[in-house]
Amino acid sequence: MNYQALVETFSWEEVEKKFDWQSGDDINMAHLVCDRWAEEPDRIAIYWEDASGNKQTWTYEKLRQKSNQMAHALKHLGVKKGDRVAGLLGKDMELIISVLATWKIGAIYVPLFTAFGPDAIMHRTTDSGVSFLITNREQMSKLEDQNTSFQVLLTDGLTNEGKTFWEFVEAFPNDYVLERTTEMDPSVIQYTSGTTGLPKGAVSTHKSVISLYPYMRYALNIDDEDIFFGGADMGWSYGLMACTFVPLSFGIPILVYKGPFDVEKIYQLLDEYNVTNFTYAPTAYRMMMAAGPELIKNYNIQTKKFSSAGEPLNAEVVRFFENNFGTAIYDHYGSTESGMIVNNYNITDMVVKPGSMGLPLPGYRVRLIDNQGNVVKNGETGEIAIDTTDQDLNFMGYWNNPKKTEGKYLGKWFLTGDLAKQDEEGYFWFDGRSDDVITSAGYRIGPTEVESSLMEHPAVVETAVVGKPDKAKGEIVKAYVVLSDSYQPSEELSKELMTYVKEKLSKHQYPREVEFLENLPKTQSGKIQRYLLRKQE
Structure with missing residues (x-):
C-alpha cells in the first residue's frame, strides 16, 4: 500500500464503523477490547508464560467472565464510578482482569511500575487520589513505612474472610452489566516517565482504543492473522495500551511474557508461539544485535513485522535486522499525551530510512513549528506539534494540574516538547527534547x-x-x-x-x-x- 494513498483515503468515520460506534454513543474500553469478541467461545485472547515456564491460554470468553467477577468484587469492596484504582503488579493475568474490571465499573485505572520505589508509588497514588490498590506482598512491603489511605487487595494474600484472591473473585457472578460511560469519561491516568521533572498524570478517555486504531493498523500493521507480542511493561502507556489492550481490540491472540529480558528467551518465544508481529524498545533491539547473528540461526522465527518505540532507534540496528531477518525495524514516535503520531508504516511499501522517525500518522496534522507557532522550513529544527483545529485529541489534560495542561498548547498547536527536522520527502528526524538542544x-x-x-x-x-x-x-x-x-x-x-x-x-x-x-x-x-x-x- 502507498503511504500517500493511505493519507488521502483515511476517514475517522470508517474507523468508528469498525467498532460499531459513533460519536455520542456510550463507549467502554472493556467492551471494545474484550467483551465484543467473547461471543466466540474458542477465540484465543492471550497466551501467557512466565520465566519458570508456567503457561496459560485465555480465551476472550474466559477473560470476560473473570473480569466480570472482578468487577463485582470491586463493587463489593466499595469501588464506584470515577474512583481511581491502581495496579502494582508485573505481567500477571490478575492485573489484566483487574484493569478490565476497573473500566467495567466506570472507575479510572492508574498504572504503576514494579521497579518503582516508595516515593514514586506514593507520588502517583497521592496525586491521583487512589482509593484502591491491587498488588502483591513483595510490592506492598515497599510501603510499610508510608502513610497510606487506600484499600489494598493482595493477589498472593488472604482477604479478611481468609480467602485467596481467586477464591474471593470467583465467589461472584460471572455476568456483569457495564457501567454507562461516554467518550468524555476518563479511563486511565498515566503518569509521564519524568524525563524532564516530576511525573504528571495524563488523563485519557474510553475513546483511547479508537484513537489508537490508525497507529495499530498502519504502523504496527496488525491484521486478523497475527499473533502479536509487545514487550513493554503495563506500568507504562505503551505497554498498557499498544502492547496489551488495543491489540486485543482486533480480536487476535497476543503473547504476554512475565520474565526478564533475555535475547535467547525472546527468540525462543518468537519461535514457539509463531509470533508474526513484534514490538519492543530500542534497548532490547540493541541487545539482540549485540548477541550477534549466529544465535538467530538456532530458531525458526517467522516474524515479519518488527516495530520500535520509546526513544530513537539507531540506524545500525535497523540494518542488522534487514540483514538477518529480511526486514527493517519500523521506528515509531509518540508520547503519553499525544499517542503515536509519526511512524514508519509496516502496512505500506514506504522506504524505511534508517534513523528516521518516519511520516505523520493518517488522521493527524503534524507539523514542526517555531516558538511563535509558525511552521518551519524543511531542514530546519522545529517542535513537533499537532494542529488541533477541528480535531479532538485523546489527551484530556493533566490530573488536577491546569497550569501544566495549558502549557501544552500554543494557540491551535498541541506541543510535544520534542524537536525534529523534516527532509525534502517529508520524513521526520528526531533532534531531541526541546530542553535537550x-x-x-x-x-x-x-x-x-x-x-x-x-x-x-x-x-x-x-x-x-x-x-x-x-x-x-x-x-x-x-x-x-x-x-x-x-x-x-x-x-x-x-x-x-x-x-x-x-x-x-x-x-x-x-x-x-x-x-x-x-x-x-x-x-x-x-x-x-x-x-x-x-x-x-
Whole structure:
C-alpha cells in the first residue's frame, strides 16, 4: 500500500464503523477490547508464560467472565464510578482482569511500575487520589513505612474472610452489566516517565482504543492473522495500551511474557508461539544485535513485522535486522499525551530510512513549528506539534494540574516538547527534547544525530550527548559513552571518537569532550535522562 494513498483515503468515520460506534454513543474500553469478541467461545485472547515456564491460554470468553467477577468484587469492596484504582503488579493475568474490571465499573485505572520505589508509588497514588490498590506482598512491603489511605487487595494474600484472591473473585457472578460511560469519561491516568521533572498524570478517555486504531493498523500493521507480542511493561502507556489492550481490540491472540529480558528467551518465544508481529524498545533491539547473528540461526522465527518505540532507534540496528531477518525495524514516535503520531508504516511499501522517525500518522496534522507557532522550513529544527483545529485529541489534560495542561498548547498547536527536522520527502528526524538542544557558537545542535553517529563506532554500546556550559561558545557538545566489553576507556579512544563524529557528521557537531560511564541514567521505562547529566555539568 502507498503511504500517500493511505493519507488521502483515511476517514475517522470508517474507523468508528469498525467498532460499531459513533460519536455520542456510550463507549467502554472493556467492551471494545474484550467483551465484543467473547461471543466466540474458542477465540484465543492471550497466551501467557512466565520465566519458570508456567503457561496459560485465555480465551476472550474466559477473560470476560473473570473480569466480570472482578468487577463485582470491586463493587463489593466499595469501588464506584470515577474512583481511581491502581495496579502494582508485573505481567500477571490478575492485573489484566483487574484493569478490565476497573473500566467495567466506570472507575479510572492508574498504572504503576514494579521497579518503582516508595516515593514514586506514593507520588502517583497521592496525586491521583487512589482509593484502591491491587498488588502483591513483595510490592506492598515497599510501603510499610508510608502513610497510606487506600484499600489494598493482595493477589498472593488472604482477604479478611481468609480467602485467596481467586477464591474471593470467583465467589461472584460471572455476568456483569457495564457501567454507562461516554467518550468524555476518563479511563486511565498515566503518569509521564519524568524525563524532564516530576511525573504528571495524563488523563485519557474510553475513546483511547479508537484513537489508537490508525497507529495499530498502519504502523504496527496488525491484521486478523497475527499473533502479536509487545514487550513493554503495563506500568507504562505503551505497554498498557499498544502492547496489551488495543491489540486485543482486533480480536487476535497476543503473547504476554512475565520474565526478564533475555535475547535467547525472546527468540525462543518468537519461535514457539509463531509470533508474526513484534514490538519492543530500542534497548532490547540493541541487545539482540549485540548477541550477534549466529544465535538467530538456532530458531525458526517467522516474524515479519518488527516495530520500535520509546526513544530513537539507531540506524545500525535497523540494518542488522534487514540483514538477518529480511526486514527493517519500523521506528515509531509518540508520547503519553499525544499517542503515536509519526511512524514508519509496516502496512505500506514506504522506504524505511534508517534513523528516521518516519511520516505523520493518517488522521493527524503534524507539523514542526517555531516558538511563535509558525511552521518551519524543511531542514530546519522545529517542535513537533499537532494542529488541533477541528480535531479532538485523546489527551484530556493533566490530573488536577491546569497550569501544566495549558502549557501544552500554543494557540491551535498541541506541543510535544520534542524537536525534529523534516527532509525534502517529508520524513521526520528526531533532534531531541526541546530542553535537550545544545546551543554552541550560534549553532543549535540536537543530541540524537550526534548519538547516532557515535553508535556507528564498534566501541560504543550506548551514548548520551548533552551541552556543557562554556564561556567562549555558550555550550560545547559532551558525550557520555558506555563501552562494549572489548574496549577500555582511554584518552586515545576519546580522541578517536571525537574524530570519528567530526569526519562522519560535521565540524560543529562533534563532541569536544567524551566521558566513559558504566551505565547511563535512565527512567524506569528505559529512557535516557539527559537532564541529570546536564545537572552534573
